[in-house]
Amino acid sequence: MKALKPSLERQNMATWPKDVGIVALELLVPSLYVDQAQLEEFDGVSAGKYTIGFGQSKMGFCTDREDIISLCLTVVSKLMARYNIDYSNIGRLEVGTETIVDKSKSVKSKAIQVDGGKEAIRLKHLDAMLFHSPYCKLVxxxxxxxxxxxxxxxPKNELAAEFPGLENFAEVKLEDTYFDRDVEKAFMTFSKGDFEKKTKPSLFIANQVGNMYTPSLYGGLVSLLVCESASGLAGKRVGLFSYGSGLASSLYSLRISKDASKGSALDKLLSGLSYVKPMLEARKAVDPLEFSQIMEVREKNHHKAPYTPQSSPDTLFPGTWYLDYIDDKHRRFYQRIPLAEQPQIQRLAL
Structure with a gap:
């Protein structure tokens, strides 16, 4: 039988595509924050509990004008506008949330209306290592x-060369180390250099905003990207670990494109994130007493209907979607703060 050459289409399908991965990122943080040193004093806890114990300087928070849906609407709208993407070009939308709290299917239904084994990977093989970050110290x-x-x-005969100063732990068993403070202290001290180089740059946003839960790992990725130059990032292998609420977790790696030239995909990605640091600097500081009062309002009115939020939308960033009111059937109605170049308010009833 004569062998037939594969069709051009089949040949193309058999070719592994180049640099498939993340081509655009959008970060959204609340426009308000509370200083953690002031909050320590207000809460009556020891100095350094939040700033040193948690490794956090500021904590972002929302008023009753924002919820999971408005945050999702805002970040999707800004992403699409920033990268000039037509909604008709989106084939699939995935929403990652804490489902029990946020009801991810409900969130998605509203968002679309806007128009290897452990031996195979070692730390030394990675240029950066990013984690889900409840608190910086935990990372x-x-x-x-x-x-x-x-x-x-x-292997024991290689420990002295690869891990100098840790020879005393040569017989340690992993299952015996979970609550061993001596082991924890020794390995935190030994890994400090790797932490400063490979992980600390990814904690920039966590330090300034606090625990973002589901998106915290990607906040770490954004932090790494905005704290490094294109040339410094090019070609790096980045490990990412996401904790799965005790049931499952995910560890994978990304290879950053080697092309850091002007106009490259990497250059465009970094240019698209140039707003991140100015956005953080543009936030308004709220004193701990006012923060506590805002949280109390949210707690008292949780799941209330009908309900009109009490906080003013004037503190929100331009382009932010916010909750206008909830009717007696628990339907939520949203409005959008106008952008400078788009003065009219866009309305959306959900």
């Missing part, structure tokens, strides 16, 4: 844990 411990895992898997 530092997570990196130390990775170093410990590498240590346990290293």
């Amino acid at each position: 530092q411990k997570s990196l130390a844990r990775l170093v410990l895992n590498d240590y346990v898997l290293t």
